[in-house]
Amino acid sequence: MSDHQNWIELADLYALKSLRGEELDRFETHLDKGCSACEAHLSEVYNSLTLMPESLSSVVPPLSLKTQIMEQVALEPRLEGSSPSEAAPSFSMTPVYWAVGVAVITAALVTAVYLGNKPKEEVPVKKGQLVEKAIVVKEEPLNFPDQTIDAFNRTPLIDPQMPLQPQIRIEEPPVVVKDEEEDISNAFEEEEELGKLTSFFNEKTPEISSEVTHVTPVKSDYSDQKFEE
Amino acid sequence: MKAQTLPMDPNSLKESVDLLQKIAQGDQNAFSQFYDKHSALAYRLAVYTMNSHNEAEEVVQEVFMQVWRKASEYSSKKGNPEAWITMMTRSRSIDKLRSLRSTNRTKEEALSQAEEKHKRDGGKTDSPLPKIVLDSALSQLSEKHRKALELSYFMGMTHEEIAKELDSPLGTVKGWLRDGLRELQKIMKSKRLD
Numbered sequence: 001m002s003d004h005q006n007w008i009e010l011a012d013l014y015a016l017k018s019l020r021g022e023e024l025d026r027f028e029t030h031l032d033k034g035c036s037a038c039e040a041h042l043s044e045v046y047n048s049l050t051l052m053p054e055s056l057s058s059v060v061p062p063l064s065l066k067t068q069i070m071e072q073v074a075l076e077p078r079l080e081g082s083s084p085s086e087a088a089p090s091f092s093m094t095p096v097y098w099a100v101g102v103a104v105i106t107a108a109l110v111t112a113v114y115l116g117n118k119p120k121e122e123v124p125v126k127k128g129q130l131v132e133k134a135i136v137v138k139e140e141p142l143n144f145p146d147q148t149i150d151a152f153n154r155t156p157l158i159d160p161q162m163p164l165q166p167q168i169r170i171e172e173p174p175v176v177v178k179d180e181e182e183d184i185s186n187a188f189e190e191e192e193e194l195g196k197l198t199s200f201f202n203e204k205t206p207e208i209s210s211e212v213t214h215v216t217p218v219k220s221d222y223s224d225q226k227f228e229e
Numbered sequence: 230m231k232a233q234t235l236p237m238d239p240n241s242l243k244e245s246v247d248l249l250q251k252i253a254q255g256d257q258n259a260f261s262q263f264y265d266k267h268s269a270l271a272y273r274l275a276v277y278t279m280n281s282h283n284e285a286e287e288v289v290q291e292v293f294m295q296v297w298r299k300a301s302e303y304s305s306k307k308g309n310p311e312a313w314i315t316m317m318t319r320s321r322s323i324d325k326l327r328s329l330r331s332t333n334r335t336k337e338e339a340l341s342q343a344e345e346k347h348k349r350d351g352g353k354t355d356s357p358l359p360k361i362v363l364d365s366a367l368s369q370l371s372e373k374h375r376k377a378l379e380l381s382y383f384m385g386m387t388h389e390e391i392a393k394e395l396d397s398p399l400g401t402v403k404g405w406l407r408d409g410l411r412e413l414q415k416i417m418k419s420k421r422l423d
Contacts, residue, residue, distance in 0.1 A: 018386075049308075050270070051366035051367065053274035054270065055361055070264075078255035
């Protein structure tokens, strides 16, 4: 009996799931090495074993079983073309793609870190500019004091000589100025100089806090860039 | 009552493989067709092994959900699609049977318990159970070969357990199993030629 005949005999028992312990380990190790003769034999035996259930009298599964299974299948939909053999190419990135991807992500992270740590510029503020920036603050929810400070540190893009009134008008959606004033004040208290500017703002624009309840910035020639940041 | 003893013809085999490829891509209609084509044989095997329609339904459901999830893993190394389905059904049925037997001393107690559960769940107690058909491939085997294969294939016994069950030497039982398989292969080949 040839050496390979021993493997074929083990394959028979393997197909019947009758191998245990050391014999099972030995045969599976042999299969892992890629024995095509044993694979072909196993496939043949598996096909022949279908004669076992085919030798039984017919019993029809209930229709409800199919309904039940199809319902379960419908709950586990898959994307078209998701079989590994076809989907594999779409997931297998070449080294070039990986390199580009890593570079883009790294650049984005570096930029984010740089901008986050960038020291805030001290911008000399004139009285006319203050009014314009205060209106910017009112445009957005003021849940975080930092937002107010950032708004103040923006480079002024509006003519300092621009009169106050043309920049204010009533529009939808409504922004309640009264409630936001408290947030603005809290933010300003963080720096003494900003507090002084707030006082100046309140003195010079009493109509905003007492009469005007809905405020939106008026777009000037510069406003598109400035307010869309 | 006649058994369906025709092996998969080439056209039917190709159709099943095509369906599996579509199932692997998430085609539910292909899955429905595949179920219609192969569920009866799987169910028959599960009922015979479990001796219970209720337990068999659970097994068949598990097997076909496995087909839905793992269709892309089918390979001709596992035999034709019908062989793949029946091998999965057999494995799961035997696992379930062993699980029942682990809490019961004998197979009869396990099956009795399964049937009681089936009745409690509202199953039909008068549903017929499959039997080995007289003119089937299995009935053409010699008595010893048939018996050894039955105990191995349907009951999941190891050759040591079969030797004990049939009160025969281990080497003899291994020979019966191998010879039984050779006979089945011959029958399969002759059917293909018909």
